[in-house]
Amino acid sequence: MDWVSFGTGVMSTIFLLAIWPENKDLDEVEEVVGQEEDLEINDSSARHVILSCQTCRKLKKHKELSQNLYQCVKCKRHVDLRAS
Incomplete structure (x- = not known):
């Protein structure tokens, strides 16, 4: 086996181990987010x-200003879902 092939294999293994997710806390967060697909809460x-x-004209994140009153994060347009 050539030294170049051996070095390439070692570097590939190190790279794969570096990007492999080892944090188990991230898996728990994904489960919670998976339960509520369209709702994301960043703070209280x-x-x-x-x-x-x-x-x-796309699906975008909207911030809730008051109950059933939302504002687009990108263009700042208000969406009023309150009963008229």
Whole structure:
């Protein structure tokens, strides 16, 4: 076996071990997020929901300003889902 092939194998193994996820806490976080697919809570004061934005014409994150009143994070357009 050539030294070049051996060195390439060692470097490939080190690279794969470096990018392999070893943190088990991340798996627990993914399970919690997986239960609520369209709801992401970053802190206690703001709630983010993925809604269709009429200005962006795509599904974007919206920040809840008050109950059932959301604001697009990108274009800042308000979406009012309150009963009229």
